[in-house]
Amino acid sequence: MIDLALKDLRSHRMRTFLTILGIVIGITTIVSLGSISSGINSLVEGQLNIVSGKIVVTQHGAEPASGPPSGKVSTDIVDEIRQISGVEEVAGMRLEHWGDFMINGAELDKRDSIGLGQVELEEGDWAEVGAYEVTMGYHAKEQYDLNLGDSISVEGVDLRVVGHLEEVGGFMDFGLITSWVILDEIFEDGDFFTIVFVKPQDLSISKEISEKIKEEFPELSVETTESASENARESLAQIRLITFGIGFIATIVAMFGIINTMIMSVHEKRRQIGIMKAIGATKRQIVTRFFEESIIMGLVGSFVGLFFGYLGTSALNVQIGMKMARVTPGLVAFSVIFAMSITIIATIYPAIKAMKVDPISAIRGN
Incomplete structure (x- = not known):
């Protein structure tokens, strides 16, 4: 048949x-x-895993659930957020587009607060605070094919590759991670963060803290893990x-x-x-x-x-x-x-x- x-x-x-x-x-x-x-x-799931358990603060129109955030949150505002009752720690990142990838300048001494504490290293180590070093995301490493000890030039500044990350399934895979101090020096344009993570002393008061931030800084977008997950x-x-x-x-x-x-x-x-x-x-x-x-x-x-x-x-x-x-x-x-x-x-x-x-x-x- x-x-x-x-x-x-x-x-x-x-x-x-x-x-x-x-x-x-x-x-x-x-x-x-x-x-x-x-x-x-x-x-998006990878991004949400990073912000899990934290309050995420960005400029209005730059919410991270829709992709890599943009916008500016000044360091002065970050200092004021630190003074809010119930806040345990505040840490920030500055993201800058560079070619097909993104340079992530992070407060690397606060990796747990910005979600990097759960990101595994494939080899090497994290860039040191204030050092001209970079840790490469999974796909960025594949693209540039750089070994540990090699250098990559960003806006004329040489950064030494000290680590490669495991794949995390988020936008971090496409990033180059260095110290916030170094990124601020390379790109200048003032002291600010693109995205700020607020770690509450207790998760039960996350909503209360986020409402307080919204009240004091109406120009900011504030999301808890739950609201970010729902929107995503x-x-x-x-x-x-x-x-x-x-x-x-x-x-x-x-x-x-x-x-x-x-x-x-x-x-x-x-x-x-x-x-x-x-x-x-x-x-x-x-x-x-x-x-x-x-x-x-x-x-x-x-x-x-x-x-x-x-x-x-x-x-x-x-x-x-x-x-x-x-x-x-x-x-x-x-x-x-x-x-x-x-x-x-x-x-x-x-x-x-x-x-x-x-x-x-x-x-x-x-």
Whole structure:
């Protein structure tokens, strides 16, 4: 039966090609957009792990849940936040874009307070406070291919590589980490932090402290771990909805192409179906005959779509200079299952029509 299905598909090459092309476009769309969604999810989750248990302070419009923050929080404001009752420690980072990556100037003597205490080193050590040294994030290390002891020039200042980080799944992977004092010296432009972490003496008073900061400094955006997680999940849910909505529409279009192809196939094979029934073929065998054709097209379309989706993802990562988009095993499995489900559903109606063909009328050509 499979041989007959393959023979019929080859005998209508153009129609088969166009049907498979529709599936390929749908799956390529799902994989490409889904990989971006997966990558953003991974980056945001990594970022949220870093801010866990802390109050995050940034300038309005520079919230970290939406990506690497920007904006300025002056050191004078940071000193005032330290005086608020219930605050145990305040630590900051200054982020500066540099090429495809980001330079992170951190108060490295307070690594636990800025979320770096849980980040593992692959090799080497952290840059020393006030030293012309740098610790490289996982993807930054891959990009520059620098060994420990090598130097990297940032705005004309040589920084010696003293450590490489393990992958953390956040924006830290794309960063170069040095002392805040050194970064402030390299880029000048005044004493400020891009993002400030406030560690409360007790997590139960986090909300109270955040409200106090908002009251005293209305120009700042203040988020607790809980509010940051909630905002991030809402944003990710919207991204997933848009992503799979576009892919779903593209695949539905492909489904109508399959229905059209199979209905035409039933019409062309009426006499053949009549003969098969006349010599004893069961309804199940007739139905199987058409499902085999659609499943073959679905499988070919799925795997070709996965291939092009993977190529598109790789091209996107090369274009933006970082491995943001990710084709996960779950995304691959979902894409194949979704495509096959649509293919099978699209074949049900044509298969029922084939099953109901009257053998005598079909043989007579009526």
